[in-house]
Amino acid sequence: MNPSHQHTHAHPSPHDHGPGHAEADQAEILDLDAEVLAEHIASITASLPRRTDPHHIVDLGSGTGTGTFALLDRFPTAHVTAVDVSGDHLERLRTTATVRGVQERVRTVQADLDEGTWPDLGSPDLIWASASMHHMTHPARAVRAAADALAPGGLFAVVELAGHPRFLPEDAPEDHPGLEERVHGAVDRVQQELMPHRGADWGPLLGAAGLTLDLERTVDIDIDGSGDELIGRYALGVLQRLRDAVADQLSVEDLAALDDLLDTGSPRSILRRADLRVRTERTVWAGRRADG
Incomplete structure (x- = not known):
């Protein structure tokens, strides 16, 4: 299991060059995700129903550090323990921490959170x-x-996406309208088998673990990407990973149209479109442990 922020479980494709290449591509998308959605992530961290600012935070499935650095920015006296199964992602996180001058406030732990016994993460406030x-x-x-790991009165915040972000208008591309929705439909079918808990309501699970639900909030995201090179690269990376996941599920015509969008040398490349938008939503649930 790889609890990182980009969810595609890609199958091999002619565009892959081995597991290391795929993981590097994923890490780049995680970093782009952090940059494109920084304002919305900051909004979520600001909405957490904290009583006091946390001192020790654990970031479960930290990836390359999207949440870690947002939380360090939000809570300038806090330390974060970042936990992920990927050693490469954690190495990238540590490098970024050093560049940002916050390495003394970050500890990394490589662990598979699906194991029955978790590593000792201390008693975090958040x-x-x-x-x-x-x-x-x-x-x-x-x-x-x-x-069980939370300190008394501590908060557990679960943030989940409503699937992968959309980028194209419904009538795009012009000679193959609706392509993106068909790609997402294929991805949803594949991932429903791989990840049956995707889209779950986490409130009842927090309650069953003895936590009191203090927050449930959905954030709608719609960012104008017209002429934005960063969003173009983000769209290219996300759609490439979706293509890798479901190439064998698409019609020949849809696959050819998608490959044309992903061909950076094509005049119809997604990088050359002036009508991109980032459309998605995130829901946050926050459950509090009893004071003791």
């Missing part, structure tokens, strides 16, 4: 799990482990 809980094979067990 546990943050963004786009990682739906990867769990046994989510109720993982929520219970997180609840």
Whole structure:
């Protein structure tokens, strides 16, 4: 299991050059995700129903550090323990921490959170799990482990996405309208089998673990990407990973149209479109442990 922020479980494709290449591509998308959605992530961290600012935070399924650095920015006296199964992602996180001058405030732990026994994470005031809980094979067990690790009065925040972001207008591309929705439909069918807890309501699971639900909030995201090179690269990376996941599920015509969008040398490349938008939503649930 890889509880990182980008959810595609890609199958091999002619565009891959081995596992290391795929993981590097994923890491780049995670970094782009952090940059494109920084304002919305900051809004979520600001909405957490904290009583006091946390001193020790655990970021479960940290990836390359999207949540870690947002939380360090929000809570300038806090330290974060970043937990992920990927050593490469954690190495990238540590490098970024050094560049940002916050390396003394970050500890990394490589661990598979689907294991029955978790590493010792101390007694954090806040546990943050963004786009990682739906990867769990046994989510109720993982929520219970997180609840048990919290300090009395501590908060467990679960943030989940409503699928992958959309970028194209419904009538795009012009000679193959609706292509993106068909790609997402194929991805949803594949991932429903791989990750049956994707799209779950985490409120009842927090309650079953003995936590009191203090917040449930959905954030709608719609960012104008017209002429934005960053969003073009983000769209290219996300759609490439979706293509890798479902190439064998698409019609010949849809696959050819998608490959044309992904061909950076094509005049119809997604990088040359002036009508991109980032459309998605995130829901946050925050459960509090009793004071003792």
